[in-house]
Amino acid sequence: MTAAKGPTLTTPTHESPETGLAVAIDGGNSKTEVVVLAEVPGGALEERGRAIGPGSGAGPQAVVAAVSTVLAEQKVDPARVVRVSAAIAGLDLPGDEVGHRDALAGLFRNARIDVAGDAVAVLDAGAGLGHALAIVSGAGLNAVARGPKGLATVPALGWVSGDWGGGDELGREAVRAAARAEDGRGPATRLLELVLAATSASDAVDLARRIRDGVVSPRQVGALATVVARAAADGDAVAADLIARAAREAGGIAGVVVRGAWGAAAIPPGTPAVLAGGMFADDRFRAIVSDALRADGFDPRPLAFRPVDGLVRALREESAS
Numbered sequence: 001m002t003a004a005k006g007p008t009l010t011t012p013t014h015e016s017p018e019t020g021l022a023v024a025i026d027g028g029n030s031k032t033e034v035v036v037l038a039e040v041p042g043g044a045l046e047e048r049g050r051a052i053g054p055g056s057g058a059g060p061q062a063v064v065a066a067v068s069t070v071l072a073e074q075k076v077d078p079a080r081v082v083r084v085s086a087a088i089a090g091l092d093l094p095g096d097e098v099g100h101r102d103a104l105a106g107l108f109r110n111a112r113i114d115v116a117g118d119a120v121a122v123l124d125a126g127a128g129l130g131h132a133l134a135i136v137s138g139a140g141l142n143a144v145a146r147g148p149k150g151l152a153t154v155p156a157l158g159w160v161s162g163d164w165g166g167g168d169e170l171g172r173e174a175v176r177a178a179a180r181a182e183d184g185r186g187p188a189t190r191l192l193e194l195v196l197a198a199t200s201a202s203d204a205v206d207l208a209r210r211i212r213d214g215v216v217s218p219r220q221v222g223a224l225a226t227v228v229a230r231a232a233a234d235g236d237a238v239a240a241d242l243i244a245r246a247a248r249e250a251g252g253i254a255g256v257v258v259r260g261a262w263g264a265a266a267i268p269p270g271t272p273a274v275l276a277g278g279m280f281a282d283d284r285f286r287a288i289v290s291d292a293l294r295a296d297g298f299d300p301r302p303l304a305f306r307p308v309d310g311l312v313r314a315l316r317e318e319s320a321s
Contacts, residue, residue: 020082021048022319023108024311025067026121027056027088032066033308036076037315045316049074050308056088060103063088068107084113085311087121092155117153118307119144125310126274126303129317131261133298135254135289137246138277139222141165143253145261152260154253165249167225167278170242174224175211177238179204189238194227229282246279247288254293267297276303 022037022045032053037045053070056063063086071078084104091097097115104113119142123134133145141163142156155161178195180186182204192204199216201207210216231239258267273293280286280302290300305313 021076021080022083022085022315023067023071023081023111024308024315025056025063025084025086025088026118026306026308026311027063027066027086028118032056032063032070033306034067034070035308035312036071036074037312039082039319043319045312045319047312048076059090060099063100064103064107067104078108079110081108081111083315084108084111085315086113086115087118087307087311088115089118091115091117092157092161116151117142117144117156119153119156120151121307121310122274122276122303123310124314125305125307126276126301127272129314130272131268132272132274133254133258133261133293134274134276134303135250136277137166137250137275137279137285137289139166139168141169141250141253143250143257145254145257147258147261147263148265149261149263152257154256156253163249163253165246165253165279168218168222170228170246170279171222171224173242174228174239175207175221177242179208181238187238190231190234190236191227191239194231195224198224198227225279229285232282232284240284243282243284244288247285247292250279250285250289251292258296269297270299271297273298273300274303275300276307 020039024035026033035050036048038048040046051070051074054066056066088100101113101115119134119136122136123132123144131147136142145152174191174195177186177189178192181189181192199207201210228239228242232243293300
């Protein structure tokens with residue numbers, strides 16, 4: 001995602017008498033998307049406006065600063081807000097949400113506030129509040145599930161929590177495979193040619209120097225995941241093995257949250273499994289993950305809504321209940 005240069009606002013075409021406001025917040029590392037909803041007679045929530053502001057992935061105060069910027073642009077008084085639902089990047093361990101909730105409570109003094117990790121927004125956007133699974137495989141890998149035992153998540157901190165997978169990992173593996181192919185430690189692979197071309201490096205040693213010295217950034221290394229996908233599609237065995245491994249890892253992390261949400265209970269056939277993130281743009285990766293999910297009773301489907309709209313849907317369902 002690219003950072004927004006400033007808030008952008010969509011204004012509704014009509015106004016209704018308002019009795020209170022609800023706010024949905026999708027706090028990402030590079031941008032924060034906010035939707036303001038107005039409660040109208042009868043209890044329904046109508047969208048008043050939405051805006052994109054600065055990133056909020058640097059901790060609780062960054063979230064408050066980003067949301068405050070958006071609300072000021074929309075001329076919304078935080079004191080009028082009675083309900084807040086926020087999904088924020090970086091809430092990976094139990095208790096991480098407490099500081100963010102406390103910080104938002106200082107801004108929204110009259111509101112009931114729920115805070116969760118951003119993968120929950122994907123789950124709600126793709127499946128509502130019912131039982132479902134969501135797998136997010138973009139730069140990193142994450143999963144969340146809601147079942148009879150409640151909401152189940154995983155730390156998703158990368159290697160420190162046992163994770164492997166996502167675009168960043170594949171990019172690093174592409175560099176590793178290229179270096180090993182060049183000096184003979186590993187099998188020949190087209191990744192060598194493609195990685196060097198993508199990074200403008202003359203050879204693997206030059207690439208190592210460029211990465212060490214910051215000429216090739218971590219973001220550029222992560223972007224090499226697309227090179228792995230291209231090589232796999234062209235029949236490169238090393239690249240195909242990496243794609244298959246990443247798909248198995250996605251299935252593995254999904255299995256953790258499924259066990260947490262369902263326990264030993266069987267998955268009802270057709271239970272939604274929402275697939276989000278750039279890795280699912282690769283046909284091979286998506287097919288391997290989807291086939292495994294179908295075998296377990298899930299109905300895999302791509303994310304069709306923006307994550308913030310999952311929060312909006314949940315707020316509306318809650319208001320109607």
